[in-house]
Amino acid sequence: MRFLACLALIYPSFLFAAESSDDAALPRPEVLLSLMSTALREKTYSGEFTYEHGSKLETFHIVHSVEEGQESERLYRLTGPEQEFVRSGIAACGTIGGHLLGGSRLTSSDGQYFGLDRYYRATLLGQDRIAGRYVWLLQLIPQDEYRFGITLAIDAESQLLMRYVIYDARKKIALERMQFVSLDVGVAEPPAAVDEEAQIAVAPHRCVGATYSPDGHSPWKPAWLPPGFILTGYSYSEEDGHMETYTDGVSWFSVFVRPSADDAQTLQGRIQQGVSSRGAVMALISALPGDDETLFVSVVGEIPLPAAQKVSLSIRKVAEAQGVMN
Amino acid sequence: MSGNNNAVNESLSALLDNEHSELDLRRVLKAAESDEAVLETWARYQRVSQAMRKEPSVQPAPDFLSGIQQAIADEPQPKVAAPAGRSWARYSGKAAIAACVTFAFLIGATQWNPTGTSAPAPAVAASDARHESMAVVPSGFELPPLTARTVSTVPGSENAAANTMMPRATGAAPARQEVVLSPELQAQLNRLMLKHAETSSANGGLSVIPFTRVGSVQTEGE
Numbered sequence: 001m002r003f004l005a006c007l008a009l010i011y012p013s014f015l016f017a018a019e020s021s022d023d024a025a026l027p028r029p030e031v032l033l034s035l036m037s038t039a040l041r042e043k044t045y046s047g048e049f050t051y052e053h054g055s056k057l058e059t060f061h062i063v064h065s066v067e068e069g070q071e072s073e074r075l076y077r078l079t080g081p082e083q084e085f086v087r088s089g090i091a092a093c094g095t096i097g098g099h100l101l102g103g104s105r106l107t108s109s110d111g112q113y114f115g116l117d118r119y120y121r122a123t124l125l126g127q128d129r130i131a132g133r134y135v136w137l138l139q140l141i142p143q144d145e146y147r148f149g150i151t152l153a154i155d156a157e158s159q160l161l162m163r164y165v166i167y168d169a170r171k172k173i174a175l176e177r178m179q180f181v182s183l184d185v186g187v188a189e190p191p192a193a194v195d196e197e198a199q200i201a202v203a204p205h206r207c208v209g210a211t212y213s214p215d216g217h218s219p220w221k222p223a224w225l226p227p228g229f230i231l232t233g234y235s236y237s238e239e240d241g242h243m244e245t246y247t248d249g250v251s252w253f254s255v256f257v258r259p260s261a262d263d264a265q266t267l268q269g270r271i272q273q274g275v276s277s278r279g280a281v282m283a284l285i286s287a288l289p290g291d292d293e294t295l296f297v298s299v300v301g302e303i304p305l306p307a308a309q310k311v312s313l314s315i316r317k318v319a320e321a322q323g324v325m326n
Numbered sequence: 327m328s329g330n331n332n333a334v335n336e337s338l339s340a341l342l343d344n345e346h347s348e349l350d351l352r353r354v355l356k357a358a359e360s361d362e363a364v365l366e367t368w369a370r371y372q373r374v375s376q377a378m379r380k381e382p383s384v385q386p387a388p389d390f391l392s393g394i395q396q397a398i399a400d401e402p403q404p405k406v407a408a409p410a411g412r413s414w415a416r417y418s419g420k421a422a423i424a425a426c427v428t429f430a431f432l433i434g435a436t437q438w439n440p441t442g443t444s445a446p447a448p449a450v451a452a453s454d455a456r457h458e459s460m461a462v463v464p465s466g467f468e469l470p471p472l473t474a475r476t477v478s479t480v481p482g483s484e485n486a487a488a489n490t491m492m493p494r495a496t497g498a499a500p501a502r503q504e505v506v507l508s509p510e511l512q513a514q515l516n517r518l519m520l521k522h523a524e525t526s527s528a529n530g531g532l533s534v535i536p537f538t539r540v541g542s543v544q545t546e547g548e
Binding site (some may be wrong): 058083206283300 | 493504511514515517518520521522524525526527528529530531532533535536537538539540
């Protein structure tokens, strides 16, 4: 049974509600999120931001331009080795993550619904000033232990994202922070020095319409997923096996499964795992021994380790005839 | 059991509280070589301290410990002060996973002190929780406390996606050993992080911002 989900675009109603309220009222968090999601997609802007994780501080330059419906995005690394990620030449459109962040709800064909409001509580914290611009502070509080929380700072004037902090609600620590130090709206200014050799072209956005279904299924699926996570994509590669990516609108994680027949002897029936992390992203690599083959399972993403472990230990093979609904 | 056992247990406690000295560490390692009960005690203490700190406790498979000991017996015994990091790098990617987990349990909270030992400190690259130099901690930004451990970084490793691997949990708790990754495993990690960033950026609502997490990428003319 193919997975099919319908997108319900519910945010327009929030916009009308905001306009009819008086000046003294604070903006509703859902409204701000929806405006931010649209602004990030449709506005032209460029600027520099810092990215902190652990005690490391890195800086980046970003350019986002939309001209005649064509979107172009570039991320330049300014500290460390030269690196430039480029996405260009495609029409600006809504992605599943963009829709979920904007407040849309997805209904899957088995009646489940996915939406930010189900597993996060959005609250307005107040105002602040970042890079010389006044911003609204918004917090998405996770409602269970399987996801991280995030606080966002949204520019009052352009509704662009000026800062985010991802934190682990359980351990009460911040994992990473992105914060703009300068922002020019309406201007697509590249950085001073650009190295053509360091460019890496990245895959285009995957646009979704009113109905959505992922473009393929892995023969290996986790029997357990943290609630509220939806499958967004599948791909296969020789070196990393079957890859599926899941999201709940804020957090993302990918599961890589690669069966291998040769290593049964090394493991001798024992499960071995290793964890690595960078900022909010953790990578859990496991070797799970099976009857005649070993499964190498990697879970990479912005989820707490216990959730990643549960996912990786629950990988099962599904029969060819049926797909699995998540 | 000799009278040394109490001393070993005290050293274990000190290790878990991260208040140990070089002597404590040597004592535990020496005891672990000859007495496998030490490793079991260490695991038990670890669970207790996790419970006290109300951390999620991860229970490994029942024969995990014996499996590790078997793998330990099969591996050459490393010396505490030796630059063992380089010889580990020769293992293949698959054996490296076993090696990483094995050494993590054997060594415990090894304290590498570049100023104290005569041999050059092994190349244990810094993970996010323990960078040796500048401690940029902005106000209101709660970070796990930086440990007293000083490590040297492999040149050019600063932007590689997390050069270290630990058997479980995040970098917040002390007494977890970081282990140098083999080049194959490091390349695999970088590749996985890149693929994940690419998918979450292509399907997400935050533009190209997810790519900030990607470390050094080998561009192979894709």
